[in-house]
Amino acid sequence: MYSYGAFSVLIKDFPDLPKQKKYIEFSGRRFRCTSCGETITEDIPCQCPFTRVTWDMALWIIHLLKCHTSISAISAMLSVHWSTIQKIQKHIMDKALAAFETCLKKSNYRPRYLAVDEFAIHKGHRYATCVMDLETGFILWAGLGRSMSDFEHFFKSIGLSLLSRLKAVAMDMNASFNRLFQKYCPKVPIVYDRYHMKAQFGRDVMGAVRLEEAQKA
Numbered sequence: 001m002y003s004y005g006a007f008s009v010l011i012k013d014f015p016d017l018p019k020q021k022k023y024i025e026f027s028g029r030r031f032r033c034t035s036c037g038e039t040i041t042e043d044i045p046c047q048c049p050f051t052r053v054t055w056d057m058a059l060w061i062i063h064l065l066k067c068h069t070s071i072s073a074i075s076a077m078l079s080v081h082w083s084t085i086q087k088i089q090k091h092i093m094d095k096a097l098a099a100f101e102t103c104l105k106k107s108n109y110r111p112r113y114l115a116v117d118e119f120a121i122h123k124g125h126r127y128a129t130c131v132m133d134l135e136t137g138f139i140l141w142a143g144l145g146r147s148m149s150d151f152e153h154f155f156k157s158i159g160l161s162l163l164s165r166l167k168a169v170a171m172d173m174n175a176s177f178n179r180l181f182q183k184y185c186p187k188v189p190i191v192y193d194r195y196h197m198k199a200q201f202g203r204d205v206m207g208a209v210r211l212e213e214a215q216k217a
Helices: 055-066 071-078 082-106 148-158 175-184 194-216
Strands: 002-013 022-032 039-041 113-121 126-133 139-144 168-171 190-192
Touching: 002 055, 055 071, 055 082, 071 082, 126 148, 139 148, 148 175, 168 175, 175 190
Parallel strands: 113 168, 168 190
Antiparallel strands: 002 022, 022 039, 113 126, 126 139
């Protein structure tokens, strides 16, 4: 391995005053392996991975995110681009989710009552589906889309052994949800929420009655 180049990079640090910018310049070397030709760049110890900010700045951003400060407010306060804040947020969320998943596996977690629902994203033009444990409030799974093929990823990703103790599942009148549960968990009762049952009755029964009376009049 031999050194074949050097680099210099500016990394944003926590500012001394709000809405100011503070940078630290770091220099390092690049190495190349004589056997395989792979290039290795010297690490910067105080740099937060996948960003151009120091760990001091990243820890402040993490603290503000935990205090439910909005990304736009943090960006204005620390003069950091919103995409950098999102990368840091995703980093800590991935670590927390991995730790949570490991904890669930060790505890032999098996949910008993689940709820399935869809929600709109991007101002209603796109949808996503989530599955929640009704006893603990845990979000077990979330995925883009609300069609049958989209929701089938839930059963393929978590494994049916996790649903071995399932006693009931609550959902709305979306046909793809109940068909897939009848396919993968045929013995589990399905509970439809009252609001959607009333809405469906209003559309199919009351609407037809109103139309018939209007035609008579």
